[in-house]
Amino acid sequence: MQDNLPIRKIIHVDMDAFYASVEQMDNPELKGKPIAVGGGGARGVVSAASYEARKFGVRSALSGAQARRNCPELIFVKPRFDRYHEISKQIRAIFYDYTDLVEPLSLDEAYLDVTQNKKGNPSASLIAKEIRERIFKEVGLTASAGISINKFVAKVASDYNKPNGQKTVNPEEVLAFLEALDIRKFYGVGKVTTEKMYQLGIFTGKDLKQKSLEYLDTNFGKSGRFYYYIVRGIHTSEVRPKRTRKSLAAERTFNENLSSEIFMLEKLEHIAQEVSRRLTKSKVSGKTITLKIKYSDFTLQTRSKTLPYFISDKSIILETAKDLLFQEKLQNSVRLLGISLSNLNTEKTKKKLEEKKAVSVQLQFEF
Structure with a gap:
């Protein structure tokens, strides 16, 4: 670890089985039972699982059919995202009582920089404990936390004493x-990379640390540099309170696989309508439309087109998505379609455009 790096006090708060815990809190009959939030049908997917269900190998992204096979007594509950958003706002309000440096990663987790905090408490560990106690008392849910000198180590640590613990x-x-640390526990090292590291004889952080920067660059490309530094405790990313949204999307998984583009047009219209609604709600527009196609064999394909102007109108989104759909022949029957808009005119983008325009005007008048 470099001596000249600033020592920060970072907390990573992660709610315990958030969606499932909200459902168990709101419906006492579900407490202590294995539940899954998501679809239990042949085409359903698990969004979240209670700890009682996880004992049977039920986890997020698992198909509903497989989840039922793993746990025949599993109870499926439809997701209520409005409710999850409501609870998430209550939790974040607690965070802001301690610091304005809060970076939400999702509805159920966030980074907090409490190096300088509103309570004047020098102990990040005591702050994390107090936050978790308040979440339980005021919201009714348990949370886990990791506390350390940077975001990476705090994130890894928050998973250590789950549920309802901290490290x-x-x-x-x-x-x-x-x-x-087992290499599987390194945040940012996925399943495929883990297998590759195992093949290279890298099983722990110590093994990783013995590899040179050149070796890691050769075997892992751009990620190699990231691995080289994080295992040495070097992660300089700051807690960013306002994360710039990079895209907006909506997608649908179908009850039956679709084999013809004609059958997909109606589905695309509903998806385009939802994307347009979300853009309007967020007060942004975008230039790049991407069509996401997941086939029945679970292979994924994306097709994109960038327009010369920002759009948020449903009709233009739909027409562009149609063009992308008919751009080339489908590889197989389709189980999922999605539309996303990126290259958004966020406040950050607008500011850059204004600065560019100002420079252009200045250059025009300088002789």
């Missing part, structure tokens, strides 16, 4: 903590 990795403990 602090002090500055002098960071290197030993990372060296002893």
Whole structure:
């Protein structure tokens, strides 16, 4: 770990089985039972699972059919995202009582920089404990937390004593903590990369640390540099309170596979309508439309087109998505379609355009 790096006090708060826990809180009959939020039909997918269900191998992204096979007594509950958003706002309000440096990652987790905090409390561990106690008392749910000198270590630590626990990795403990860590536990190292690291004899942080930067660059490309530094406790990313939205999307999984583009047009219209609604709600427009196609064999294909102007209108989104759909022949029957808009005119983008325009005007008048 570099001595000249600033020592921050970062907390990563992660709600325990958030969607499932909300459902168990709102419906006491579900408490203590294996439940899955999502669809239990042949085409359904698990969005979240209670800890009782996880004991049977039920987890998010698992098909509903497989989840039922794993746990015949599994109870499926339809997701209520409005309710999850409502609860998430209550939790974030608690965060802001301690610091304005809050970076939400999703509805159920966030980073907090409490190096300087509103309570004047020098102990990040005590702040995390107090936040978790308040969430339980005021909201009724449990949360876990990781506390350390940077976002990466805090994120990894928050998973250590789940559910309803916390772990602090002090500055002098960071290197030993990372060296002893199973490579599967490294945030940012997915299943495929884990298998590749295993094949290369990398099983722990200590194994990873023995590899040179050149070796990691050769075997893992751009990610190699990231792995090289994080295992040395170096992660300089700051907690960013306002994360710029990069895209907006909507998608649908069908009850039956669709084999003809003609049958997909009606589905695309509904998806385009939802994307347009979300754009309007967020007060943004976009230039790049991407059509996402997931085939019955689960292979994924995307087709994109960038327009010369920003759009949010449903009709233009739909017409562009249709063009992309008919752009080339389908590879197989289709189980899912999605539309996303990126290259958005967010406040950050608008500011850059204004600055560029100002420079252009200035150049025109300078002789």
